[in-house]
Amino acid sequence: MRCYEPRDAALLKRAVDASLEHLRPWMPWALDEPRPLDEKIGLLRSFRGQFDLDQNYVYGVFTPDESQVVGGSGLHPRVGDGGLEIGYWISTAEVGKGYATEVAAALTRVAFALPEVDRVHIHIDPDNVASVRVPRKLGFVEEATLRRRLPPRPPGGQRRDQLTFTMLREELVASPCAAARVRAFDAARREVSIS
Secondary structure (H helix, E strand, O other): OEEOOHHHHHHHHHHHHOOHHHHOOOOHHHHHOOOOHHHHHHHHHHHHHHHHOOOOEEEEEEOOOOOOEEEEEEEEOOOOOOEEEEEEEEOHHHOOOOHHHHHHHHHHHHHHOOOOOOEEEEEEOOOOHHHHHHHHHHOOEEEEEEEEEEOOOOOOOOOEEEEEEEEEHHHHHHOHHHHOOOOEEOOOOOEEOOO
């Protein structure tokens, strides 16, 4: 897992295009797919720039040899001060192999390595049963069902509910996330400690 680079655009496009039927019910951005390769390049440039400016952290999830995109994830600051939100998607070919759980556990550890982060959120459509299992397996607390927070499916329909799961900093040590093996690197590819 690493920040996308513009050179990953073709791999991302291949994974997304092959997974549209799987993604469209849950990922609002998938409704605008497929997108041309040049737009994917621009999107990944934007992700890279936000990452480098410490504004948003979008990750590609790759096979070990980086020849395929398995999915995507991110640590997003859209939940207010002291919090980060984890989002994730997995390509159709890789669903059911534990990648979403592994990614969410690793990013939870990474988030709490940042001193200003006190809580991590995961927001999910209650009908997305597979995705709901992830925070439950990892020890996140189901905090609320927020009514009509998600975009309609299909467009023009009624907005959908959202489940909100959270983990607080002091809950990490007793959670399965604490056992996630994480090696982290800075922009210069130097390993940094995640405690």
